[in-house]
Amino acid sequence: MAHSLLVMKFGGTNMQDAGAVRHSASLAARSIREGVRVVVVVSAMAGVTNQLLRLADAAEKGDIAAANDEIAALRTRHFAAAQDLGAAPDRETVREIRELHETLRQAVYGVYLLRELTARSRDLIVAFGERLSAPLMQVALEGQGVRAHHLSGGQAGIVTDSHFGNARPLPGSYERIHDRLGGLLGAGVTPVVAGFMGETESGAITTLGRGGTDFSATIIGKALGADEVWAWKDVDGVMSADPRVVREARNIEVLSYGEVMELAYFGAKVLHPLAVTPLRESGIPLRVKSAADPGFPGTLVQEESHNEPGHPVKAVTAIRGVSLINVSGAGALGVPEVVASLFSAIARENITLLMVSQSSSMSNVSLAVQGVDARRTLAALRGSVTGELQVEDKGGVAVLAIVGAGMRGQKGVAARLFGALAQHDINILMISQGSSELNISVAIEEPQVESATRAVHAAFALGERATAAD
Template sequence: MRLIVQKFGGTSVANQERRNMVVNKIDAAKKKDYFPIVVVSAIGRSGDPYATDTLINFVKSIGVEPNPREKDLLMSCGEVISCVMLANTLKKMGYECKVFTGAQAGIITDDNYGDAEVLKVEPDNILECVEKNVIPIIAGFQGVTEDGNITTLGRGGSDVTAAIIGEAINAEIVEIYTDVDGVMTADPAIVQDARVMETVFYNEIFQMAEYGAKVIHPRAVEIAMRSNMPLLIKSTLTDNNGTLITNYDKSRRYRQDKDENVITAIAQIGNRSQFKIKFDGSANQYEKDTILFNLIAAEKISIDMINIYPDVKMFIVDGVNESKLISILKAQGYNFQVIPNCTKVTIIGNKMRGMPGVMAKMVEGLSECNIEILQTSDSHTTISCLIKSESTNAAVNALHKKFDLGRNKL
């Protein structure tokens, strides 16, 4: 039997009209001879009656923060409500279905409440439903510890649920439904002619998520990549083809890449602060790389875009950690400079590996708009430039145009 996992986000189940659209997607899968296993997120977004953030704020209104275990219990409720609402909609349309919590679906996790790691999946209940021609409706974003405590998988965790279940039952494909038509070449709120990509490599989509694009949970991509399971990002609201995330396994009968661009997409992540620390004797015995970086690590501050020279150390941190890091450096007497309000803009493309001239083209595109580059970093498939945040929109548009990623190229 051809198994398909269909995951529907919070906006896809926000009201009855949307839930009816979800039923149409499930029905369409059945008509293509797939058996659907459905994963659902909590209804709506913050402010909506049953959204996860709404439930959290409801409890916080008492004036006491719930402990992590009880907070996970609370946060798991939103997905259960979504599941029951969707199940009743499906039953009204004549389908047999059965609702499962993450625990009932066999998702076993560690006890890191709020961001639990899946240890294993025991899919017996799901497969029993398939054998009986009953559609499983599974609450995303949650699991259970081996001693029975409910856990949640972190923001975007329903994507992880869909991927891990797909892997456990050997699904042919996992469809992720949202309110956009697929993965875009850039943020459409910034770039008007950003377009939906037909196909993307796993490592490219992982880089996009890692470098700021709100596409899909990186852990879901890791799971799909290790099991060579295609992911398809689609819209609940349209019948457009969406974006296929794959390794381009020629044995699978899916769309193949026709785009010869070296660069696939552009992502950006803001609110970064650049630190430049000078080793000029000001901090005396503290001016050793090991001491400096261990001090930062001890405060659980993550650093990025790291450049180390004998007399200067440069890196960026999330802006939320800026004041904490300033206090640490001042306490030890370091001589340092900070540039706040920066954005890391990244071009991504699997085909840039070993391709000369990509950096030159990126620098040229930013230079043509008089955008100063504060720092750079790169890998085989990415090049990042740090710029002032006030230039973010101009930079992303300039690079999108420079690398010919717009709709009109097609």
């Protein structure tokens, strides 16, 4: 079908060096030549976000030499890419890249002097990755004869709350984005937006959480009423399992918004868990496409799920590095207030719960959290629970989830899951099934996660092409 407006998002691997940026620009230019208006949203070059986090930590610890070495390496990498893309040294874009590095150096020096890295300064520093890659994309597009203009997330109109590190767009963003980007598009200019970032009403830079460039793209898609949002990745689309673990994993042609949210939530590194929310409200489809094989349709994400008879499960995914926190104590947990105080203690700390289960005798509540949150969770719970409760932590756990809207009302899905795990001697530590019936998740020992994923993928025959749908 002919599109009139597309938002195209390019991930870190598709921006990792001049060759990748040039190829990404050619994918956008191809649609632009066909008369489609395109907004390009870019991630940082691969590895840069982690580098920025590392150098911020080094500065906080007082190791300014290490931080400066990393900044110099970043500078060299971005300059080399700009040069390779054909930017002359005296060009405006190159000057901007130089100025951005100088600003980054000053921000990092401030952290070093204060020996304090706040959530706000971390956001400022980490957002430089996208701010530096956007000018490179502009140069690459201009090299292909496309008029382009790069903007930070805030300049593009993404206004957020001040929840640094995990900010959410404010409702006013949509109108602002529509005005700012609509103006450029109207003038025949392709906007290149630095993804993953926005700014507060007062102009402080915020980030939208890990993988937030997808979220930027879908916010912009909703604001402009795009025909589709295309997320270009280095994979064929959304896969039935991690292809590095399961050789037979295959692309899933159609997923519903709900299924993708479950997959993202349970660790499939496909999309930011909130990325589909702006689209869900406006019914705009999202397509996950492979930059290596642009002709391949990839995965279409839309409102309706596409259920194939006999294939209730679409994918299996796993989160590693999980801790199980057990709260036990005879009788005390029968009191609703006690459970309520546990949850409010966790909410205050802003900790994400992956799974929750409570035994019927009420003497035990188990919570699964990311391992990095375990210490904070323990401290929060110990501070809020009364003396007769024990809180203990078991690390080295993984959460495995099967996802598919076809499970709703299907008998025997859980039996098949547990049977496959039992057959491979995989011990189940905890079970949870959402009432939405889009997923069943189990906690298992982390060393068994790969064999468990393979066993479950095989048990549901996820590697086999279902009979031609439609």
